[in-house]
Amino acid sequence: METLTNKAHQKLEIKPRQMDFAFGSLKDLKYFDNNIYKSSFIxxxxxxxxxxxxxxxxxxKLYRDQITNPDLKRQVKGFIGQEGHHSHQHKIVNKELDRLGFNTDKVDKLLHKMINSRVKRLSNKFRLAHTVCAExxxxxxxxxIINQPDFLKNMEAPMKDxxxxxAVEEVEHKSVAYDVYMECVGDRAYLNKTMKFAILALHFRLTRYMFMMAFSTKYWWNLKDLASTLKWMFGKGGMWRSLRKPYKAFYSDDFHPWRDGGLELIEKWQKDYYHPIQDKSSDEYLRAKVA
Ligand SMILES: [Fe+2]
Ligand SMILES: [Fe+2]
Structure with a gap:
């Protein structure tokens, strides 16, 4: 695996890619493998x-003013741009998912309420540590997702893209929150404790949201789909099982998000999955818009 060490990763340019996906062409409520639970999970x-x-x-942003390293400052700017654009694209696709029959608004409101009423009252240290874990x-x-082409097999194209x-932008900015935490807070033991909470909370929430989405449709009673979704997540080669080892690496003393590589995945995405026609900055996109 190609690794980045000695802060070389902070030279990596983190630039939001302005994309335009054809979400309007999403056809089926069961857009993922004709499976209501896989579609609901996503x-x-x-x-x-x-x-x-x-x-x-x-x-x-709570710690932005305390960052002195200019490379990290630049990466924070890129991180903010990328995450902002992710939210923008997901808001667009969520409307299309609702058109197909889901009720994504329910999850959005629930999570907003939880963040506003509870998370914002917590300490800055916990909030940043939790972000590091979630990131x-x-x-x-x-x-x-990038490594296992079969993981998203039979997902309708705009959603898959x-x-x-x-996925690739999450890989690209994977060290930013961690580096901000280590520069501004630096309490590694606290990070480990927070991760134990974060992993449980994440599993609980994502499972809950999956059921909320399935129950917002008339297809929820489908044990076959539920069983194959659980296998897809927890079975051999499934996502959660495959992530167990790299997840545990977080607790080791010499951990850093780039320690075990990842650059090759950015290259793989560029080679295998990048479609210039979806990239607003490409000539292909501009030509297609003019035509
Ligand atoms: Fe993101
Ligand atoms: Fe992220």
Whole structure:
């Protein structure tokens, strides 16, 4: 694996890619493998991104003035741009998911309420530490998505392209919140404690959102789909099982988000999954718009 050490990773440019996905062409409520629970899991995740990533941004902004390293300052700017754009794209697709029959608004409101009434009252230290943990988990999910082409097999194209684009940017900025925490707070033991809470909370919330999304449709009673979704998550080669080892690496003394590599995944995305026609800055996109 290609690794980055000695702060070389802070030279990595983190630039939001302005994308335009054809979400209007999403056809089926069961857009993912014709499976209501797999489709609901991704719908729940997508619904949670705008409020969740808003909190990630806010918690990093709390420490922005304390950052002295100019490279890290630049990366924070890129991180804010990328997460902001992710929320923007997920808001658009969430409307399309609702058109198909989900109720993503329910998850959005629930999470917003929780963040405003509870999270914002917590200490700045906890909020940033929680963001570091959540960013580690989302980066691992992103790496899994790019690494395992079969993981999103049979997902309708616009949703798949969105997930892959979001995945690569999560990999790209995976060390930003961690580096801000280490520069401004530096309490590693506290981070480990927070991770134990964060991983449980994340599993609980994502499972809850999946059921909320499934129950917002008339197809929820489908044990076959539920069983195959659980296998897809926890079975051999499943996401959660595959992430167990890299998740545990977080607790080791020499951990850093780039310690075990990841740059090659950015290259893989660029080679295998990047479509210039979706990139607002590309000539192909501009030509297609003019035509
Ligand atoms: Fe994101
Ligand atoms: Fe992120």
């Amino acid at each position: 719908a729940g995740l997508s619904a949670a991104f705008p409020p969740g990533e808003g909190e990630f941004l806010d918690s990093v 580690h988990i989302t980066a691992l999910m992103g790496e899994h 969105l997930m892959l684009w979001h």
